[in-house]
Amino acid sequence: MTEPFIELSNVTLQYGGGTLALAQTDLSIPQGDFVALVGPSGCGKSTILKLVAGLLKPSSGGVVVAKREVAMAGTAPSAAAVGAKSPVRVGLAFQNPTMLPWLTIRENVMIPLKIVEPFRQDWARKRKGEYAERADALLAQVGLKGFGDKRPWQLSGGMLQRASLCRALVHEPQLLLLDEPFGALDQFTREELWGILQTLWMKQRPTVLLVTHDLRESAFLANRIAVMSARPGRILEERAVPFDRPRTLETSYSPEFATLVQQLRMRIAHVRAPGDDDATSLAPSANGPLGAPA
């Protein structure tokens, strides 16, 4: 086994209000891997992502990214934990495209180049030339050729999400963190973006941590799927996804694929079941998104 790129060891996280989000979680991801985190609603999937990003610090346990402690229990969460102390470049995309409305799409995509070293030092010199071309090339790859000069409000949700993906990848991050990036999109756009993400991943090979509640999405994209328990979250099971790449939509309709998705579905139904009082309050929202073809 290669040395882990991301390692969570015995991580517990309790939010200020007393909510225990994660309990003794262990997770280890080798460099260049593509891991999907799935689990019932509110199980702490996004919390793990934020811990790895250095946006949160654990209550106990340690989070190590590229052999550097991102956040150890007891240390203050430094705003620039990942960026400043370590050379690891991180890309991040949320369900919400979070484009800055006063910038054009191209300028939005170029934001990481303005902030992250070593691109930052050449920002003034290259922003009009090399960097803009780089952003345009990425935009073309996600099907947004010619939209660089548009403003975010001129684009549809699906287009913004494509641009958001470009922004997460423009600085060629070693670590790509995706928090339900396609959650708000329609089925067709979502499936198209799976393919695009797969292509970009195969080209750049960053380590990817994808949080999703779409089981087909996790099975289509990931090398490994980590299934989480209901809150407080723990990782119950890790499943390898054996399908060859590049995977296509046909792959996703193969019997093996359907079996995998069904097994995941049953597993999550099982962890949700043991009469937890949360289930009743979460039921309407939790049933919908998990309703992958079972």
Place this chain on the structure above:
Amino acid sequence: MTALSPQFRQRLLSCAALVSFFLLWEVACLATGVSDLILPRPSQIAQVLWTKWPLLWPHTVQTLQTTLTGFALGVGIGIVIGVIIGSSKLAYDVAYPLLVGFSSIPKVAVVPIFVVWFGAGTVPAVLTSMVISIFPVVVNVATGLATTEPELEDVLRVLGAKKRDILWNVSLPRALPYLFASLKIAITLAFVGTVLAETVAANKGIGNVMIIASGNFDVPMVFAGLVILAVMGVMLYAVSALLESRLTGWAQRKDASSSVVMA
């Protein structure tokens, strides 16, 4: 009639409303025979404006200068305080009651203090208009900064952005529409402050002209001053509204929704 664009028709109607307002005023005065000591007719006011213009002009300039100086100082100080308060939760919570306290002081009440400190003249007027225009700027800038979506900041924080980077790239641009909204309020208030101070303790300015004219029962002159103030106020408001639409057009997307592209 259908050839007129809706926009043009709206403007035409606005002008018509304005003209008929003055016409109605004129006719009402003539019909009731009310004395010009009570309510002068618009035509009398216009005549005063025309004949006394050489006398009124320096006062107009004075009031305008005072207002703009006070406004500029107020906005400058307001932005600084707003940024400090808005970028830290602690500062926001600590300073807010203090600010509310200061802002609820009627500004008329501070004019005598300024007069005691600086004597009658331009300085109290500038200071009054400054003090009066600080608060809306502070509140708006601070609100704009404090309500930045956490996800917007997270995207930059993960990239290793420093607090300053986030302020420059996210928080400040996002607070701009709030700032401009407050500028429109502040410029109107700055006018109030200036005229207020001029009527109490000044020897120049439209406010001073009006208080002297009213002492002499020269009511048409008082109204002439009022008209000058109204015109200046509208013009300054229009300038800040224009600046706003130029600099923060992205926040007023509704006007341009015709160019929305669908995927």
